[in-house]
Amino acid sequence: MTKFTVISGSSSEDLAKKVAKKLRANLIKSQLKIFPDGESKITLNEKPQKNKIIVIQSTYPPVDEKLIQTLAIISKAKEYGTEVIVVIPYMGYARQDREFLPGEVITMKVIANLFKSVGTSKIIVVDIHSLLGLKYFKIKTKNVSAIPDLAKYISKLKLKNPLVVSPDKGGKDRAKEFAKILNVEYIFLDKERNRKTGKVKIKSTNFDQIAGRDLILVDDMISTGGSIIKATEFLKKQKCNRVFVACTHALLRNDAENKIKKAGVTKIISTNTIPGNTSLVDISGMIVKAII
Incomplete structure (x- = not known):
């Protein structure tokens, strides 16, 4: 009997396939149908064996839809599995981990309760936006970092006197760890975000060590790209050379990819936690290590 069975959600089919292959596990795909009213209907293509089951599904936009689908798959897996390990490569709602303004719901706390209620034994996430969010889970949790894999990819590029930012x-x-792997220097910008409007402003004035160097802007996720665009515009004024962006989760909403490149970024490099044009780094290996 296979030790593991992998069930893939519709948002992570390629990643689930890679994980299953590395584990030599049986892969079961989930068939998804969206009704006219927006409801999701999920059917597993085959019956799982009664062993440890791994459910893999990223909850990138539309987040609510993906989340409900994930919970539904877990609840079905629980009917067969002695243990259900859930891998959420990109965890939606991770930014809502505390009450920033009076009256705000800590949605991450609600999400944590939902995962437990449907039978999750353990949850594995990749570079979650805030580790505080994992404290709401009353089950085993593990956050794994994609930084080593991203840095390995960057190291193969021919960069001129690189600097991590x-x-x-x-x-x-995050930048410090990235720079340590590459054995280069790092700096950080002093950014200020208006909590009500979401507008970003960089307060840093000048960095003498930027001029003429290739820069690697490192972040955990890029949504609309506002922070990356502001940072790139500032760094270009400091007469840097090329700007590369390395991130774990490339959401890239509202034409963000084109806007970022228009701001002066040479290349965006992300992982396959979210499939897309920029997902050049495969993190299936580190997920397997977290599972076993």
């Missing part, structure tokens, strides 16, 4: 202070540790 975090677009804000919050990503300082």
Whole structure:
């Protein structure tokens, strides 16, 4: 009997296939039908064996739709599996992990309760936006980092005197780790975001070490690209050379990819937590390590 059975949600079929192959596990696809009223109907293509089941599904936009689909698959897997390990490569709602303004719902806490209620034994996420969100889960959790795989890809590019840059202070540790792997320097920008309007402003004034160097802007996720665009525009004013962007999750909403490139970014490099044009780095290997 196979030790694991992998069930793929519709949003992570390619990644699930790669994970199943590495685990030598049976792969079961889920068939999805969306009714005219927006409801999702999910059917598993075959009956899982009674063993450890791994459900893999990213909850990128439309987030609510993907989330409900994921919970439905888990509940069905629980009928067969002795243990249901859930891999959410991109976890939606991770930014709603605290009450920033009075009256805001901590949605991540609600999500955590839902995953437990449908029978999740353990949840694995990749570079979750805030580790605080995992504290709401009353089950085993593991956050794995895509930074080593991203850095490995970047190291193969022929960069001129590279410098790693975090677009804000919050990503300082991420940039530091990235730079350490590449054995280069790093800096971070002083960014300010208006909580009500969402507008971003960079308060940093000048960095003498930027001029003439290839820069690697490192972030965990890119949604509309506002922070990356502002950072790129600032860095270009400092007379840097090329700007590369490396991120785990490339949501790239509202034509963000074109807007980022128009701002002066040479290349966007992301992982396959979210499939797309920029998902050049495969993270199936690190997910397998987290499972076993």
